[in-house]
Amino acid sequence: MYVQLKSGFDGDRGPAWIARVEFSRSWRSLRFHGRKLRRVAGTASANADSNFYDVETGERYWVSGPKRDRTDGRYSAQQPVVDDDARSAYEAFLSGAPISGREHG
Incomplete structure (x- = not known):
């Protein structure tokens, strides 16, 4: 997945990673670099640059x-x-392979 820190940075100037993440069964939260991230609820303009x-x-x-x-x-x-740990899968994806687990969608 592509993950970018938005807090404290204008536009897309925050650090970004291609990383493996682990989603919860409901897809409402995920684990990334030892952090637990939760999906932002609603579509308020204050949250337009983050999800x-x-x-x-x-x-x-x-x-x-x-x-x-x-x-x-x-x-x-x-x-x-x-x-x-994501490099080989990412390079395969860039070469045309589907994302693992998303072969059909």
Whole structure:
């Protein structure tokens, strides 16, 4: 997944990662780098740039599937750091392979 820290940064200037995340069964929360992120409820304009928040710190994050054309940031060409444990799957995805677990959708 593409994960970007939004709190404390303008636009897409926060650090970003291509990382493995573990979603809950309901998809309302996930684990990322030892943090528990919960989905932002509603569509209030204050949350327009984030869709998850850290339950302990309140920091806001944008989480989405990666893009093959590497244009993951909405307002910036900043490239994410690719975690070592996600590197081979990400490189395969960039070469055309489906995301593991999403072969049919």
